[in-house]
Amino acid sequence: MMSRVKKGIIAGFIATVVVSVLELGNMLLGQMFDPFPSVVARLFGMPGNLAAGWALHFIVGSLILGSLFGIIHERIPTRTPETKGILFAVAAWVAMMLFITMIGDPRTFTGSAGFGTFGWMLVTHMVYGGVMGNLYARLVAREKRGAAPIGAAPAH
Template sequence: MMSRVKNGMIAGVAATAVVSVLEAVNMFALKMFPAFPLIVAKMFGMTGNVAAGWALHIFMGIVILGTAFGLIYDRLPTKVPMAKGITFAVGAWVVLMIYVIMIVPGQRILPSGGFDIIAWMLATHAVYGAVLGSTFNRLLQRDKHHIHPAGAAPAH
């Protein structure tokens, strides 16, 4: 069980890094969509605090989502690791949308006319899931190849 959590968190690091690069390019170069770290900060009552938004984004991507993915990996539909990751991440996006749109609508967390940010968040969640699923599967395969039968010694 612990290796699943550890592997989930390691896969979360890889997936969060990829999505963070995409978000940084959006924030500092393209400026096409409202900055997701600012939205995360606002969700937690720290409006305008970019550093807190980044920290929370990274924490959730690695610790919360990475751990959860490691724990439920085998229960996710499909046998394709990348599809498992995308399914999981899109599910996380749905939970996020329910929270933002239905639970705290009075706080106006998303900017008005925010379909573009909703689509951007869906796309980045899908990228996160693809990297999460494929990385987690590679870690599982690596662990399976390093297991020796009980009482057996390695050949070399």
């Protein structure tokens, strides 16, 4: 039996991979928007360090947001797992924007940054949430379908 946190981490990791593919497309096809790993690196005081930005992106997307989603999934007030994920990811985006504007460096968004970058980040967060919600629900359903030992209670 897998814990809700572990399911959330797995779903968060795969959703982070999906969003990273979208971000790689942005980076390789002309950087229409500031690359998210670059924004994350600048936010943590490491401007220009894309490797650190990617690492932090995966840590936050998998370990922090994934496990938090697993913990609060049942309390999110929507019906479908995808909308639960999207609502969670948009709330994370709002928290990130508040963190950047209140605590972060005002020069976090540079170059081509502007409304387009904010919109791109919102869209990628929504994709992240939809994928994470779907995968989390699949992991829960898979566990419920699995064979339980005699006398064992079903999971969640």
